[in-house]
Amino acid sequence: MAEQELNFSVSGKYAQYLNLWQKLGMILALSGTGIILITWGGVSLTNNAAWLTVVILSIFIGTVMFTYGTYAGKTAGIKNDGVYFRSHTARGAIGWAVGIVLTAFYVFLYWFPSYLGYQTGVNGTNEGLIALFDPLSYFFKGKPASQWFVYGSIYTLVIVSLGIKFIVKYRHNRYHIIRTISVMIAQLGLAYLVPEILAGMNYNDVSQGGEYLGWYDADLKNVWPLDYDFFYGWHLDAMQQKAYQPIGMIYLVWGILLFLIVTPIITYFVGKRWYCSWVCGCGGLAETAGDPYRHLSSKKLSAWKLERWLIHAVLVLVFLMTAVTLYGYFFNTGTFFGLEIYTYFQKPYGFVIGAIFSGIVGVGFYPLLGNRVWCRFGCPMAAYMGIIQRFKSRFRITTNGGQCISCGNCSTYCEQGIDVRAYAQKGQNIVRASCVGCGVCSAVCPRGVLKLENGPEEKRLGNEGPIVLGNDGFKIEK
Amino acid sequence: MSKVVIIGNGISGVTAARHIRKNSDKEILIISAETEHFYSRTALMYVFMGHMRYEDIKPYEDWFWEKNRIDLMFDYVSHVDTDNKMLEMKSGENVTYDALIIATGSKSNKFGWPGEDLNGVQGLYSYQDLQLLENNSRDTKRAVIVGGGLIGVEMAEMLATRKIDVTVLVREDVFWGNVLPKEEGEMISKHIRDDHHIDLRLNAELEEIIDNGNGRVKAVKTKDGEVIDCQLVGLTAGVSPNVEFLKTSKLEIDRGVVVNEFFETNIPDVYAIGDCAQFKETVNGRKNIEQVWYTGRIMGETVAQTICGNKMSYNPGPWFNSAKFFDIEYQTYGWVFNELKENQADYYWEHEKEKICLHLIWNKNTDEFIGINTFGIRLRHDLFDKWLKEKASIETVMTELRNANFDPEFYSHYEKDIVQGFNDSTGKEIRLKPQKWWRKLISA
Structure with missing residues (x-):
C-alpha cells in the first residue's frame, strides 16, 4: 500500500528519476547555497563582490535549470505526482533537514547576528555571511550590510527564482502566472529595490554629520498590523525626519490610509487575496518557496478551532500593544500605568509574534507544518482582512452545482488547511475568513468544480439546502 | 426506535445514512467489508500517484460517525435472511434490521477471457484493488490495459507515473468510442498517445492472457494474433453490480x-x-443501472426520505457528468451520444x-438544445441544468455562452x-451577449 511505503530515507525512491538538467541545476543551486553556508560558518571570503555574484547567479540559474529539467517536455497540467512519496515533501529526512536549517537561520538572524558575521571584524566591520553582501549594500547605499539587508536580499532572490519555477509548474493556468508575476514584482520592486534606492538617495536610513537620522519601513505594501512597529516612536519620528521629506510623510500618510481605507475597500471587492497571494512578502515566499509543502497543512477540524483562537488573539494583542505604544508616543511617556511600554508590550510582542511566530515557526517549519503557518494562525493583517472577507465581501469560491466527486485534492492542496471538499460536496460555496485566494483548489480539481470569483453578496453562500444540484426529487431551498 | 442497516459504505450508503440521520432518530448501522471508513472511490488513483494519502481521500474525519450516531461494522454479509429480517455475517454474528438498504456497488467485469484469473490480472474498483495494484x-515493466473507458485511462495515468510502459487495448476505433463522438474521441486518443506516450491500440481486442508457468501473466494475445509481453493486465471493460452474496436470498x-x-x-x-440497483423501468431516460458517483448520492438522498416516512421516487x-483524461478535463450536460440520433x-x-x-447537439426541427460536450473548458452546471x-x-x-x-x-x-x-456552419446569426453576472440570469 502506498501509505506504508512513505519514504523517510534521504535517497527517496524517486531520486533515480532525476534527469541531467535537474541534477545540474541542483548542483549549481546547492553550490550557491553552499557558499552561503560556508560564510555562515564563519569563513570570510576575500573577494566578496565576485563570490556574491557567483552565489546569486548560481542559485538563480540553478533553479531555472532544475525547473527546466522538471517540467520541460511534460505537458502543461497538474504536477503532483509522487508528492507524498518524496522525503523532501512528505516530512521525510530531507524535509526535516531543510526545516532545521531554515529554523537555525532564523534563530541566528534574530538573536545572534554576530554568528552570521555582523560587525564582528576589526572596528565593527562585517565578516562571513554579512560581509559577503557588503558589496551589494555599498552599491545601493554606500554602507556595509546589516543582517536585515542580507535577509532581504536572500528573500528576494528566493521569491524571484522559485517564482519562475512556480510559473512554469502552473503554466496552463493564467491566474497563477499573473499573481506570481505580481508577487515577484512586489518583492523585488516594492520591498527590495525601492527602499534600497531611497536609502541610496538619502531619503531613508542615513547618517548626516555623524548623526544617524533613523530608519522607517519603506516597503509601500507592508501594512500595519502585519508591520507591527509602524506606530513605534522611533518609526514615526523617522518618517517625520526633515531630511527625509517629502518621502517620509508620504509613507506615514499612505501607511495609515492603507490600513484604514484601502484595505477594507479592496478586500470588499476581491477578497483578501489581493494582499495575501498577490503582493504580500510573507505570502510571496509561501507561494513560491513554500509551494512544495502546501499539502502539509492540517485539515482537521481541531486545527481550524486552534486557528480561530490564535489568529484573533494575535489581532487583539497587536491592537493593545499599538494602543499603548501610541499612548506613550502622544503623552510622551515610556510607561503605561507603571508598566514600561517597551519591556511589557513591545518587546514581548516582537519576540513571540514577530520573531518566533512569523519567522521561526512561520518559515522554518515550512517542510513540517506547511507553507502558511504564519498566515493561517498568526498574521494579524490576515485576521483583519479575514473578518471583512467572511462578513462583508464579494469574494467567494463558487462550487459548480453537483459535479464534486469528493476526491479531496482541493482540501489536500489548500495551504490554509481549509476543508474545501466539505463545502464543495454539499454544493456550498466556500466563504471562509482564512482563504487567501491562491486558486490552487480550483487548479487541482479534476472535475472543474471550483472557481474563485467576485460577485453580488446575495446568494454568496451557494446551495443552502441539504440536497445537491442534480436531484429533481427535491426542491432546493432558496 | 427502528433500526436501519446499510450494506456498503460507499457514496450511496453513506449519503443515505447521513440523510436518515438528518431526518430521524433511527438507529443506523453501516456494514462494510472493504474499509472501516467511507472513502472517495474516485480518488484511489491519486493515492497511487502520490498526490494524496489514503487518509486524505476520506471525506469525513473518523470522529464524524460516532458524533452523528452512525454505527460502523467492518464485516462481510454472507447471507440475507429476509424472512427473519436478519443478516448472517462472516464473523458468525447475526445482525437484525427493520429496514435494509443494499448499497454494495460494483465489481470489475470479466468476460470469461482465458487466463483472466491469473496473478497480475486485476480490475480497479476497490481499496483492495489498489493494494493489489501496488503489489502487481x-x-x-509493461502493463496491458483492456478497455478504453474512464477507469482505463485512470489506470494508464497511474501506471505511467511509476514509469511503467502502458499498452491500452480499445475495441472501438477511438478512445471511449461507445460514448464519445468521433471528433472528441480522436482528440483524446491523440492526447493519450502523443502527449503521454501510451501505446494505444484501437480496434484491438483481447483474445487470451498467457500464463508464465507459475500462475502469473507473462503476455496477452490479441484477436489479431499479436502477443504483447507484460507483467500486469488491467481489466477495465466496465463494472457490474456486486450482488453475488444475495443469490442465496429471496x-x-x-x-x-x-428495484422500482x-x-x-x-x-x-x-x-x-x-x-448495485437495477431499475425495472428506466427513470428519466437514463440507463437502468447507473454507475456514477452523483447518481449514487442522489439515490441515497432519495431513499432516506422514503425510509423516514416521506415516500419519494428517484427523480x-x-x-x-465529468472526468479527466490525463491533463484534459471533460464535462457534459444533457445528452451527447457517440452518433447523432434522428432529427439531431x-x-x-x-x-x-x-x-x-x-460539441453541441440540438434538435434540427425545433432548435431545442439537447446536450454539450466540452474538453478543456469548464461550464456552469446550474445554468445548463436550467436550460x-x-x-x-x-x-x-x-x-x-x-x-x-x-x-x-x-x-x-x-x-x-x-x-x-457556429454561424458559418449553420447559417444562423447568433450575436454573443457580453458576460453579465450569471446569477441574474438564473433568477430571471
Missing part, C-alpha cells in the same frame, strides 16, 4: 438488485441503491493548436470563435 506493479436479482423507482425490492423493507435532473444537428469546435473542444429543464433553444445557449463559462479568472475565452464558427 512492483516489478512490472431477493429478485437480475444483473443487479431489481422507490428503490423497493420484491421484499418489503429492503431497498437497493447505487451501482434525477438532466444528465451531466450538431456543431463541433476545436482549438487550432491546443486540445480544447466543444435543459426549460428546453432552451440552441440560440439561447449560443447567445449566452460567455455566461456559461466557469474557467478560472484570466483564462483565454473562445466564445467569439465558437459562435463565429
Whole structure:
C-alpha cells in the first residue's frame, strides 16, 4: 500500500528519476547555497563582490535549470505526482533537514547576528555571511550590510527564482502566472529595490554629520498590523525626519490610509487575496518557496478551532500593544500605568509574534507544518482582512452545482488547511475568513468544480439546502 | 426506535445514512467489508500517484460517525435472511434490521477471457484493488490495459507515473468510442498517445492472457494474433453490480438488485441503491443501472426520505457528468451520444493548436438544445441544468455562452470563435451577449 511505503530515507525512491538538467541545476543551486553556508560558518571570503555574484547567479540559474529539467517536455497540467512519496515533501529526512536549517537561520538572524558575521571584524566591520553582501549594500547605499539587508536580499532572490519555477509548474493556468508575476514584482520592486534606492538617495536610513537620522519601513505594501512597529516612536519620528521629506510623510500618510481605507475597500471587492497571494512578502515566499509543502497543512477540524483562537488573539494583542505604544508616543511617556511600554508590550510582542511566530515557526517549519503557518494562525493583517472577507465581501469560491466527486485534492492542496471538499460536496460555496485566494483548489480539481470569483453578496453562500444540484426529487431551498 | 442497516459504505450508503440521520432518530448501522471508513472511490488513483494519502481521500474525519450516531461494522454479509429480517455475517454474528438498504456497488467485469484469473490480472474498483495494484506493479515493466473507458485511462495515468510502459487495448476505433463522438474521441486518443506516450491500440481486442508457468501473466494475445509481453493486465471493460452474496436470498436479482423507482425490492423493507440497483423501468431516460458517483448520492438522498416516512421516487435532473483524461478535463450536460440520433444537428469546435473542444447537439426541427460536450473548458452546471429543464433553444445557449463559462479568472475565452464558427456552419446569426453576472440570469 502506498501509505506504508512513505519514504523517510534521504535517497527517496524517486531520486533515480532525476534527469541531467535537474541534477545540474541542483548542483549549481546547492553550490550557491553552499557558499552561503560556508560564510555562515564563519569563513570570510576575500573577494566578496565576485563570490556574491557567483552565489546569486548560481542559485538563480540553478533553479531555472532544475525547473527546466522538471517540467520541460511534460505537458502543461497538474504536477503532483509522487508528492507524498518524496522525503523532501512528505516530512521525510530531507524535509526535516531543510526545516532545521531554515529554523537555525532564523534563530541566528534574530538573536545572534554576530554568528552570521555582523560587525564582528576589526572596528565593527562585517565578516562571513554579512560581509559577503557588503558589496551589494555599498552599491545601493554606500554602507556595509546589516543582517536585515542580507535577509532581504536572500528573500528576494528566493521569491524571484522559485517564482519562475512556480510559473512554469502552473503554466496552463493564467491566474497563477499573473499573481506570481505580481508577487515577484512586489518583492523585488516594492520591498527590495525601492527602499534600497531611497536609502541610496538619502531619503531613508542615513547618517548626516555623524548623526544617524533613523530608519522607517519603506516597503509601500507592508501594512500595519502585519508591520507591527509602524506606530513605534522611533518609526514615526523617522518618517517625520526633515531630511527625509517629502518621502517620509508620504509613507506615514499612505501607511495609515492603507490600513484604514484601502484595505477594507479592496478586500470588499476581491477578497483578501489581493494582499495575501498577490503582493504580500510573507505570502510571496509561501507561494513560491513554500509551494512544495502546501499539502502539509492540517485539515482537521481541531486545527481550524486552534486557528480561530490564535489568529484573533494575535489581532487583539497587536491592537493593545499599538494602543499603548501610541499612548506613550502622544503623552510622551515610556510607561503605561507603571508598566514600561517597551519591556511589557513591545518587546514581548516582537519576540513571540514577530520573531518566533512569523519567522521561526512561520518559515522554518515550512517542510513540517506547511507553507502558511504564519498566515493561517498568526498574521494579524490576515485576521483583519479575514473578518471583512467572511462578513462583508464579494469574494467567494463558487462550487459548480453537483459535479464534486469528493476526491479531496482541493482540501489536500489548500495551504490554509481549509476543508474545501466539505463545502464543495454539499454544493456550498466556500466563504471562509482564512482563504487567501491562491486558486490552487480550483487548479487541482479534476472535475472543474471550483472557481474563485467576485460577485453580488446575495446568494454568496451557494446551495443552502441539504440536497445537491442534480436531484429533481427535491426542491432546493432558496 | 427502528433500526436501519446499510450494506456498503460507499457514496450511496453513506449519503443515505447521513440523510436518515438528518431526518430521524433511527438507529443506523453501516456494514462494510472493504474499509472501516467511507472513502472517495474516485480518488484511489491519486493515492497511487502520490498526490494524496489514503487518509486524505476520506471525506469525513473518523470522529464524524460516532458524533452523528452512525454505527460502523467492518464485516462481510454472507447471507440475507429476509424472512427473519436478519443478516448472517462472516464473523458468525447475526445482525437484525427493520429496514435494509443494499448499497454494495460494483465489481470489475470479466468476460470469461482465458487466463483472466491469473496473478497480475486485476480490475480497479476497490481499496483492495489498489493494494493489489501496488503489489502487481512492483516489478512490472509493461502493463496491458483492456478497455478504453474512464477507469482505463485512470489506470494508464497511474501506471505511467511509476514509469511503467502502458499498452491500452480499445475495441472501438477511438478512445471511449461507445460514448464519445468521433471528433472528441480522436482528440483524446491523440492526447493519450502523443502527449503521454501510451501505446494505444484501437480496434484491438483481447483474445487470451498467457500464463508464465507459475500462475502469473507473462503476455496477452490479441484477436489479431499479436502477443504483447507484460507483467500486469488491467481489466477495465466496465463494472457490474456486486450482488453475488444475495443469490442465496429471496431477493429478485437480475444483473443487479431489481428495484422500482422507490428503490423497493420484491421484499418489503429492503431497498437497493447505487451501482448495485437495477431499475425495472428506466427513470428519466437514463440507463437502468447507473454507475456514477452523483447518481449514487442522489439515490441515497432519495431513499432516506422514503425510509423516514416521506415516500419519494428517484427523480434525477438532466444528465451531466465529468472526468479527466490525463491533463484534459471533460464535462457534459444533457445528452451527447457517440452518433447523432434522428432529427439531431450538431456543431463541433476545436482549438487550432491546443486540445480544447466543444460539441453541441440540438434538435434540427425545433432548435431545442439537447446536450454539450466540452474538453478543456469548464461550464456552469446550474445554468445548463436550467436550460435543459426549460428546453432552451440552441440560440439561447449560443447567445449566452460567455455566461456559461466557469474557467478560472484570466483564462483565454473562445466564445467569439465558437459562435463565429457556429454561424458559418449553420447559417444562423447568433450575436454573443457580453458576460453579465450569471446569477441574474438564473433568477430571471
